[in-house]
Amino acid sequence: xxxxxxxxxxxxxxxxxxxxxxxxxxxxxxxxxxxxxxxxxxxxxxxxxxxxxxxxxxxxxxxxxxxxxxxxxxxxxxxxxxxxxxxxxxxxxxxxxxxxxxxxxxxxxxx
Numbered sequence: 579x580x581x582x583x584x585x586x587x588x589x590x591x592x593x594x595x596x597x598x599x600x601x602x603x604x605x606x607x608x609x610x611x612x613x614x615x616x617x618x619x620x621x622x623x624x625x626x627x628x629x630x631x632x633x634x635x636x637x638x639x640x641x642x643x644x645x646x647x648x649x650x651x652x653x654x655x656x657x658x659x660x661x662x663x664x665x666x667x668x669x670x671x672x673x674x675x676x677x678x679x680x681x682x683x684x685x686x687x688x689x
Contacts, residue, residue, distance in 0.1 A: 598632035604648035619643050
């Protein structure tokens, strides 16, 4: 059986690398060991190492948890601004269709 090799865009790889480095920097600035942070998150040290290397196969929730525990900003500069930002996006989404579908066939308007 052939295994599909996932490829990621340069932007995705760079963003993962940047977030991983920010997590590593924050951990070191707080003088935490890899083992200490991994225990706080509830993961293996090897998983934390993958997070800090920007490995795309790590669960996004684990990456966000590491960032949150260390105070690394995610989307906004202050965690208290996440809820208002979610509400703002919900308002925008409410104005758009629930789903996007392509027409099954071209409309017949040649009558």
